[in-house]
Amino acid sequence: MRDWPQRLQxxxxxxxxxxxxxxxxxxxxxxxxxxxxxxDERLSRxxxxxxxxxxTPMEEVPLVALDFETTGLDPGRHSIVSVGIQPFSMRRIPxxxxxxxxxxxxxxxxxxxxxxxxxxxxxxxxxPRFDEVIGEVLERLAGRLVVVHYTRIEREFLxxxxxxxxxxxxxxxxxxxxxxxxxxxxxxxWYQRLRGRRPASLRLHPSRERYGLPAYQAHHALTDALATAxxxxxxxxxxxxxxxxxxxxxx
Amino acid sequence: xxxxxxxxxxxxxxxxxxxxxxxxxxxxxAGAVEVGYYRAGSDILALDQEINELCYIRSGAVEVSxxxxxxxxxxxxxxxxxxxxxxxxxxxxxxxRALEDSLIYFVPAELFEALRGENDDFADFVETGGVxxxxxxxxxxxxxxxxxxxxxxxxxxxxxxxxADTPMREVARRMRDxxxxxxxxxxxxGDHDTDNSPCHFATDDGVVHRLDGIVTDRDxxxxxxxxxxxxxxxxxxxxxxxxxxARSEESVHEAMLAMLNHNIKHLPILHKRRPxxxxxxxxxxxxxxxxSLYLVNTIFNxxxxxxxxxxxxxxxxxxxxxxxxxxxxxxxxxxxxAICKSFARRLLELGEAELGPPPxxxxxxxxxxxxxxxxxxFADQDHAMVLDDSFDPEQHDAYFLALARFVSxxxxxxxxxLCKGDVMATNRRWRQPLSVxxxxxxxxxxxxxxxxxxxxxxxxxLGHVHGEAHRIEALQALIVELAPRNPRFLAAxxxxxxxxxxxxxxxxxxxxxxxxxxxxxxxxxxxxTAPLVDLVRVHALACGSSSSSTLRRLEDIARTQLLPExxxxxxxxxxxxxxMVRIRHQALAIEQGEEADNRLRPANVxxxxxxxxxxxxxxxxxxQKFLKFRYPMPSSSGRRR
Numbered sequence: 001m002r003d004w005p006q007r008l009q010x011x012x013x014x015x016x017x018x019x020x021x022x023x024x025x026x027x028x029x030x031x032x033x034x035x036x037x038x039x040d041e042r043l044s045r046x047x048x049x050x051x052x053x054x055x056t057p058m059e060e061v062p063l064v065a066l067d068f069e070t071t072g073l074d075p076g077r078h079s080i081v082s083v084g085i086q087p088f089s090m091r092r093i094p095x096x097x098x099x100x101x102x103x104x105x106x107x108x109x110x111x112x113x114x115x116x117x118x119x120x121x122x123x124x125x126x127x128p129r130f131d132e133v134i135g136e137v138l139e140r141l142a143g144r145l146v147v148v149h150y151t152r153i154e155r156e157f158l159x160x161x162x163x164x165x166x167x168x169x170x171x172x173x174x175x176x177x178x179x180x181x182x183x184x185x186x187x188x189x190w191y192q193r194l195r196g197r198r199p200a201s202l203r204l205h206p207s208r209e210r211y212g213l214p215a216y217q218a219h220h221a222l223t224d225a226l227a228t229a230x231x232x233x234x235x236x237x238x239x240x241x242x243x244x245x246x247x248x249x250x251x
Numbered sequence: 252x253x254x255x256x257x258x259x260x261x262x263x264x265x266x267x268x269x270x271x272x273x274x275x276x277x278x279x280x281a282g283a284v285e286v287g288y289y290r291a292g293s294d295i296l297a298l299d300q301e302i303n304e305l306c307y308i309r310s311g312a313v314e315v316s317x318x319x320x321x322x323x324x325x326x327x328x329x330x331x332x333x334x335x336x337x338x339x340x341x342x343x344x345x346x347x348r349a350l351e352d353s354l355i356y357f358v359p360a361e362l363f364e365a366l367r368g369e370n371d372d373f374a375d376f377v378e379t380g381g382v383x384x385x386x387x388x389x390x391x392x393x394x395x396x397x398x399x400x401x402x403x404x405x406x407x408x409x410x411x412x413x414x415a416d417t418p419m420r421e422v423a424r425r426m427r428d429x430x431x432x433x434x435x436x437x438x439x440x441g442d443h444d445t446d447n448s449p450c451h452f453a454t455d456d457g458v459v460h461r462l463d464g465i466v467t468d469r470d471x472x473x474x475x476x477x478x479x480x481x482x483x484x485x486x487x488x489x490x491x492x493x494x495x496x497a498r499s500e501e502s503v504h505e506a507m508l509a510m511l512n513h514n515i516k517h518l519p520i521l522h523k524r525r526p527x528x529x530x531x532x533x534x535x536x537x538x539x540x541x542x543s544l545y546l547v548n549t550i551f552n553x554x555x556x557x558x559x560x561x562x563x564x565x566x567x568x569x570x571x572x573x574x575x576x577x578x579x580x581x582x583x584x585x586x587x588x589a590i591c592k593s594f595a596r597r598l599l600e601l602g603e604a605e606l607g608p609p610p611x612x613x614x615x616x617x618x619x620x621x622x623x624x625x626x627x628x629f630a631d632q633d634h635a636m637v638l639d640d641s642f643d644p645e646q647h648d649a650y651f652l653a654l655a656r657f658v659s660x661x662x663x664x665x666x667x668x669l670c671k672g673d674v675m676a677t678n679r680r681w682r683q684p685l686s687v688x689x690x691x692x693x694x695x696x697x698x699x700x701x702x703x704x705x706x707x708x709x710x711x712x713l714g715h716v717h718g719e720a721h722r723i724e725a726l727q728a729l730i731v732e733l734a735p736r737n738p739r740f741l742a743a744x745x746x747x748x749x750x751x752x753x754x755x756x757x758x759x760x761x762x763x764x765x766x767x768x769x770x771x772x773x774x775x776x777x778x779x780t781a782p783l784v785d786l787v788r789v790h791a792l793a794c795g796s797s798s799s800s801t802l803r804r805l806e807d808i809a810r811t812q813l814l815p816e817x818x819x820x821x822x823x824x825x826x827x828x829x830x831m832v833r834i835r836h837q838a839l840a841i842e843q844g845e846e847a848d849n850r851l852r853p854a855n856v857x858x859x860x861x862x863x864x865x866x867x868x869x870x871x872x873x874x875q876k877f878l879k880f881r882y883p884m885p886s887s888s889g890r891r892r
Contacts, residue, residue, distance in 0.1 A: 092285040092357070095283070096282055213288070213352075223257070226258070226286070229286075233287070237288055237290035238290055
């Protein structure tokens with residue numbers, strides 16, 4: 001951290017203060033260790049692709065937006081029903097490289113979640129199980145830094161699925177566009193409360209609105225992945241230099 | 252599996268040139284775009300950089316400049332840029348900067364070239380882009396292109412779909428909550444043997460549904476309420492099963508025919524057998540009348556003055572757009588007058604809402620060019636109030652003065668300058684009961700005095716705007732009744748119509764006057780359209796025409812023997828031509844960021860135009876000579892009454 005440019009020092013510290021206690025620069029070591037003692041070949045290949053030096057400028061990092069639709073919010077009880085993956089860079093989002101799969105959940109669907117993402121029982125009954133597509137998914141994530149909106153869903157559901165099907169945990173660095181929004185909008189919460197203002201909504205679509213991004217139909221994993229990628233581009237354009245080190249943003 | 256981005260496809264399918272593409276072509280575009288976000292103020296294309304993509308604005312706005320940095324154009328959502336550079340040498344000639352936060356879709360050059368080769372409409376659009384670029388929004392260019400516009404462009408939202416066993420009560424609630432007038436009924440799963448029957452479709456998650464039927468709000472009335480059914484009856488019992496549908500790539504025209512042939516108002520639109528929306532007959536009508544009614548609609552939706560003032564910026568845009576699209580003088584005049592009248596009408600509604608209902612009935616009329624439907628961008632406001640005869644100045648005038656002030660201040664704030672001659676309802680003289688107005692007209696016509704008529708000629712062009720029309724019609728009837736019988740009045744009007752004369756023509760950079768003098772600019776209104784309007788008005792009054800627009804007056808005159816053979820047509824031609832030059836001159840001034848005026852400098856006129864103008868002035872000049880001869884001042888014996 002000492003060899004960071006002066007003007008970023010303050011920023012970096014504030015960032016750390018905001019999410020103190022989280023893993024930051026141990027990521028490269030962690031991934032390397034997992035690569036060496038990993039039982040599953042697919043996981044091992046993924047970890048082998050490694051990650052980036054925390055000092056790499058954002059504009060040079062290949063990114064990939066990841067979105068799951070799930071049957072609920074609890075990774076212990078609910079499971080993934082669809083996966084959307086959209087590779088991109090700070091400059092462009094090539095839509096042609098988008099990836100979308102419906103997967104069969106481990107447990108039955110509740111009827112309320114059917115309404116939510118319009119995936120019905122019969123569609124899911126014919127879909128592959130998550131462990132049949134996890135190889136494809138990991139291949140698309142390898143060598144890229146994953147971007148999500150709200151870390152908990154994607155990280156914990158993916159981890160839970162990996163533990164269930166592969167018997168091993170699956171953790172990797174993430175950029176969370178929601179955390180970035182929270183950092184920008186929620187920090188002076190006491191001040192906002194003082195002035196009687198409601199804190200800004202951090203959900204994906206209200207966040208996009210603040211950057212003039214169009215409203216998309218929500219709850220389709222690939223559309224939401226695209227929406228997340230666009231949101232990160234917008235956040236970077238507004239709040240960060242293109243050479244901001246990746247370590248300042250990942251979790 | 253199909254992983255096309257529906258969001259992208261749907262948006263692009265609404266805008267030219269992508270709206271001309273077939274479904275398969277559009278799929279290719281939507282699958283190949285790259286997306287980029289640009290913060291307001293950042294460069295999208297820099298001068299001389301290499302360009303390998305056609306750029307499409309998904310949201311936001313951009314500014315296109317010339318090489319030297321002057322503004323060339325502003326583009327908004329749905330517009331494309333970069334096409335001309337792509338076709339030339341793939342170097343950016345017109346740099347582009349984001350004016351607002353913008354999301355841009357980039358279409359690769361190879362695909363762009365392929366589409367140009369495959370689709371003539373697409374090619375036409377991008378190849379004539381130089382001209383089209385001038386119109387900021389392309390939408391209005393396709394008014395009369397119902398034949399080629401694809402039906403998916405009119406779809407505004409996804410259809411509301413319900414399962415066949417949903418109770419009608421639930422369906423009615425969905426209609427209310429989603430603000431739609433119909434829902435589609437689908438059956439989940441079903442038997443897969445019939446997968447290929449036309450009413451089966453798969454959603455993007457691979458589920459097969461069957462489109463069973465449609466239920467409209469009218470069905471709720473005629474098949475539920477009228478049949479004494481209650482809200483628990485399943486929708487399947489009520490729906491229409493013999494579905495008439497259209498494919499999204501069919502033309503609007505075809506869709507319209509389908510609706511007319513089957514006498515239906517709702518037409519489900521399918522893309523690859525999947526319903527993507529429901530077209531309502533009203534959508535087609537809105538599409539057809541868009542350019543003239545769009546702005547007017549918006550005017551009537553404004554909840555307050557601030558909204559109207561904001562809209563006034565669109566008026567100039569609508570004007571230049573009309574001119575750009577090659578509308579003739581009549582269309583431009585009608586549209587601009589309709590917009591002005593709508594502003595007045597909305598202001599009166601707002602005024603009444605603020606001040607309370609009027610104490611006695613009244614009518615509000617516009618005068619002059621607005622009444623004649625010959626308005627250019629922002630004409631001076633000329634209006635008056637005709638009140639009910641029960642009007643009592645003591646009690647009621649304060650209300651009407653306040654209302655008149657509200658309207659005239661509002662119009663002024665929207666860009667219509669106050670009338671310099673004070674012909675406005677705020678002037679007590681022009682805010683009178685019908686009986687007083689009738690006296691005014693009697694005085695003007697039966698006891699004419701050229702001096703006073705000079706200022707009241709404007710009252711002979713009147714049009715109803717708000718309140719009951721019958722008072723205005725009574726005044727028009729009075730004019731038609733009295734004017735033809737009063738040669739002295741006609742003579743006085745004719746004399747006034749000769750006050751302003753046209754020049755001989757334009758010569759190089761000068762205006763050639765009859766006395767040999769040379770001016771370097773000509774006021775096209777004072778020396779061209781206005782004397783023509785005056786002249787035609789005299790003939791129209793003489794033949795008892797009740798029309799107020801000059802061209803319609805000429806039609807009325809043509810039915811009489813008033814004018815020699817052929818003169819009528821020549822007058823019409825002259826009027827349209829001079830009006831058009833004037834309108835184009837103003838549009839050009841606006842586009843260059845100058846004040847729109849009526850002063851034309853011959854230096855800016857092409858030699859062909861110069862010729863035509865000279866002809867038009869000659870027609871006017873001859874007609875004026877004829878007017879003098881046709882309506883002589885009667886000898887004193889004519890004063891007997």
